[in-house]
Structures are given as C-alpha cells and as structure tokens.
Amino acid sequence: MRVLIWILLILALAIGVSLLVGNNEGYVLIVRPPYRLELSLNLLLILVVLAFASLHLLLRFIHYARDLPANVRAYKENRRIRLGHASLLEALHALSQGRYQIAQKSASKALDLGEDPSLTALIAARASHKLKQKGQRDYYLAEAERLAPDAEVARLLLQAELLLDDRLYSQALDVLQQIEKIEHRFIPALRLELKVQLRLNNWEQVLVLLQQLEKHDGMESWQAREIRLQAHQHLIERHGHNLNTLMNYWKRVPAEDKLNTRIAKLAADAFIRLNAGNQAQEVLEMSLTREWDSELAAKLGDCASTNPQKQLQQAEHWLLSHEQDAKLLLALGKMCMRLELWGKAQSYLEASISVQPCAEAHLTLARLLDNRGETDAANRHYRLSVQACEDNK
Incomplete structure (x- = not known):
C-alpha cells in the first residue's frame, strides 16, 4: 500500500513539473561584457539541479575516499572477528565430538585470527594432547601464557x-x-x-x-564416602602391623568415621589380628550402639577381652533386641567357651545353627563337643561344617 502511494505521488509530481515547464516561457539574460548569454528559465532550472546533484555526489565521493582506509580496516576487523568466532565454534564442536585433528586445526586458525587466546590456545593444547603431540601441546600452553597472562x-x-x-x-x-x-x-x-x-x-x-x-x-557425598572408606582401609592395612601405630592412627580418625560399619569392621579385624581384644571390642560396641549390623556382631566372638564377663553381659543385653540374629548367637557361644560355660555355649551355638546354619557355627560346636568327649556328635558337626563350606562355593 505504501509503495502504491509513493508511485502516485511521484507520478503527480512528474505531471505537475511537466505542466509547469510546458507553460513557462520565461528566460534568463546573463550579461558580462563583452559577453551576453540568454537562457530559457527551464534550462537554467535543469542546470541548477544538475549542478547541485553533481556537487553533492562530489562531496560524498570525497568523504568516502577520506574514510576509505578506516572503512577497509573496520571491514577487515569485522571479517576477522567473524572468521575467528566461527573457527572457535568449530573447534569446540570438534573437541566435544572427539575429532581432535579438526579441533586442533580450527583452534589454531582461531588463535591466528586473534580470537580469545585464553580459550583457543587451551583448546588447541587439549586437542594436541589427545593426538599425542606433546611438542604442539607445550607450544600452545606457552602461547596461552604469553597471550593471556x-x-x-x-x-x-x-x-x-x-x-x-x-x-x-x-x-x-x-x-x-x-x-x-x-x-x-x-x-x-x-x-x-x-x-x-x-x-x-x-x-x-x-x-x-x-x-x-x-x-x-x-x-557428591556418596563419592566422598566411598573414597574415605578406601583411604581408611589402606591406612588400617598400613598401620595394622604395629599396635601402637594402629592405636595412634585410630585416635586421629573422626568420630563419624569410627562409627561407620565398614570402617569399624576393618579396624576391629586389625586389632584382633594384633591380639588387642579390648580395643577391638570398643570399636565394635561403639558402631553397634549406633547401628546394628550382624557382621559386626559376629566379630564380638573373636575379641579376647580382659573382662569377658562384662563383654558377655553386653552381648546378652543386645540379644534381647535381636533374638533371631544367628551371628550374635554364634558370638555368644564363643564368649561362653572362653569363660568355660560349656552348657551355655552349646545352647547358644545350637540356637545359632537353628536360626541360620553356617560352617563356622558347626565347626565351633564340633570343637566344643570334641573337648567334652562327645566324639560322635562332634564328628557329625565336622561333616556338616565341611558340607556347608562346599555349599557356599
């Protein structure tokens, strides 16, 4: 619609000018002795318009010529920026896709074009490293240091x-x-x-x-927890050959880690191997008080405490809440054997087997019966122990 209006306006203007020129019979006389120049008014108007247009074009050309170097520089700079940015994007895409040769080439081109050296040089260095080109990698790292300190x-x-x-x-x-x-x-x-x-x-x-x-x-907390467990495991193994060294290390362990079931089990095993039953018992009791774990409870039976009566009382207190825990019953049987409470030990071991038969419970009961002279019953539990071991393979 706007185009149509402009066309109509131009046509109307052209018609108006033609009518004005056609009816204009005036003239212009220019006298400069000894010369005399007579022109029609229409021609003079045309010459004035042409002169104005020529002067305008001449001034624009002069302005353009004067600004031409700056415009050329600006054009080249804009072109360099566009090409550098495009090369950088190409390098990033290639690097993310594992196309390291293209990534290196594009990043190098972007670097030459002056694109952000703190990024392009590092992309080129990473790509060079992936291509096993260590010389190129070190060169780009040096360029990053020089160009982007x-x-x-x-x-x-x-x-x-x-x-x-x-x-x-x-x-x-x-x-x-x-x-x-x-x-x-x-x-x-x-x-x-x-x-x-x-x-x-x-x-x-x-x-x-x-x-x-x-x-x-x-x-992530879970990741930190797994690494911490791994660290404690290796440190316990490293210090587990000397009781004093192990105890000094255990004192430095944070309380939260000491209560962890897996760490407590590792520490208890280490103390048991060093015949430090009291320390092992303390480790186990601290962790079990916080969170019950049958595997830890089983370790109680291997702790040769200097106060076995108190140890037995604590374990029997836990039994009130964990009557069907076969491993706790096995540990109680071992404690009673150390106290030479043979009948009570046999009852706990038989209760453990009735809840969950295992090779260790059968073997422990077989040894108890063998010491008491009940050979046939002992042999039967020896056989059951071997059978349980074979079933678990």
Whole structure:
C-alpha cells in the first residue's frame, strides 16, 4: 500500500513539473561584457539541479575516499572477528565430538585470527594432547601464557590435568601448588589434587582433601564416602602391623568415621589380628550402639577381652533386641567357651545353627563337643561344617 502511494505521488509530481515547464516561457539574460548569454528559465532550472546533484555526489565521493582506509580496516576487523568466532565454534564442536585433528586445526586458525587466546590456545593444547603431540601441546600452553597472562588459573588447571593424564604426578602437584598461591582452596584444583593423591596412594592427604571438598560442597557425598572408606582401609592395612601405630592412627580418625560399619569392621579385624581384644571390642560396641549390623556382631566372638564377663553381659543385653540374629548367637557361644560355660555355649551355638546354619557355627560346636568327649556328635558337626563350606562355593 505504501509503495502504491509513493508511485502516485511521484507520478503527480512528474505531471505537475511537466505542466509547469510546458507553460513557462520565461528566460534568463546573463550579461558580462563583452559577453551576453540568454537562457530559457527551464534550462537554467535543469542546470541548477544538475549542478547541485553533481556537487553533492562530489562531496560524498570525497568523504568516502577520506574514510576509505578506516572503512577497509573496520571491514577487515569485522571479517576477522567473524572468521575467528566461527573457527572457535568449530573447534569446540570438534573437541566435544572427539575429532581432535579438526579441533586442533580450527583452534589454531582461531588463535591466528586473534580470537580469545585464553580459550583457543587451551583448546588447541587439549586437542594436541589427545593426538599425542606433546611438542604442539607445550607450544600452545606457552602461547596461552604469553597471550593471556590474566587467564593463568585456567592454563595451570589444564596443564595439571594433562600432566596427571601423563602420570607425571610430582609435576602435576607442583602446578597445583601454583594455583593454590593464586586462588586459595580452588575447588577444581582440589579435585585434581585428590586424583593425584589417590594415584600416589597418599591416603592421609586424601582424607585432608576430602574434608576440604565436603566443607565447600566440592563433590557428591556418596563419592566422598566411598573414597574415605578406601583411604581408611589402606591406612588400617598400613598401620595394622604395629599396635601402637594402629592405636595412634585410630585416635586421629573422626568420630563419624569410627562409627561407620565398614570402617569399624576393618579396624576391629586389625586389632584382633594384633591380639588387642579390648580395643577391638570398643570399636565394635561403639558402631553397634549406633547401628546394628550382624557382621559386626559376629566379630564380638573373636575379641579376647580382659573382662569377658562384662563383654558377655553386653552381648546378652543386645540379644534381647535381636533374638533371631544367628551371628550374635554364634558370638555368644564363643564368649561362653572362653569363660568355660560349656552348657551355655552349646545352647547358644545350637540356637545359632537353628536360626541360620553356617560352617563356622558347626565347626565351633564340633570343637566344643570334641573337648567334652562327645566324639560322635562332634564328628557329625565336622561333616556338616565341611558340607556347608562346599555349599557356599
């Protein structure tokens, strides 16, 4: 509709001008002795319009010529930015798809075009690392340091990750220490250091890092729990050859970890192997008081306490709440045997077998009967013990 209106206006203007020119018989006389120039008014108007248009075009051309270098530079700069951005996007897509050759080439092109060096150089370095081109990787890391000194943390973080991948753990720790100086308690750096310490089996440092990460919500709780259990397991095994060393370590274990069923079981086993029945009993009782576990209760029977009567009373107190716990009944049988309460021990062992027969219960009862001279009954339970072992294979 607007186009139609403009067409009509232009036509009306053209008609009006033609009518005006057709009826105009005036003229213009220009005298400059010795010259005399006579022009029709219509021609003069046309010449004036043409002169104005020519002057306007000339001025525009001069302005364009004057600004041409700046316009060319701006055009080239905009083109460079577009190409650099496109190359960067191509590099990111290729890297995410595992097309490392293309990622390296595109990132290198983006870097040459001046696209954000703190990103393009690191993409090229990662792609080069995946291509096993360590020389190129180190070159791009150096370029990132030269061209983007303000992005030092990102560069160091990638460098530590790549060193970890190359199993250069000491060098990775050195790089992570540099990050610590720049940004204290940086969560991604702590996660990387945790991986390094796990590879180095530095379990004490692993526990320290886990505490820091959990404090700042740096990792999932279930993942931290599993790593902590793994650390305690290795540390208990490491210190489990000397009672004093093991006890000193156990004192440093946080109370929350001591109450964990799996950690308590590992510690109790270690104390039992070192004939430290009191310590093992204390570990088990603390964990069982918080949360009942039949596997832990079974360990009570292996704790040679210096106060077996008190130990038996505590176990019998638990039996009131766990009457059908076969492993607790087995542990009670073993305790009674140490106290030479043969009849009571036999009753507990038979009750354990009636609830849940197992090889250990049959074997323990067979030994008790054998000591009491009941050979036939003892042999029968020996056979049942062997049969139970074969059934569990």
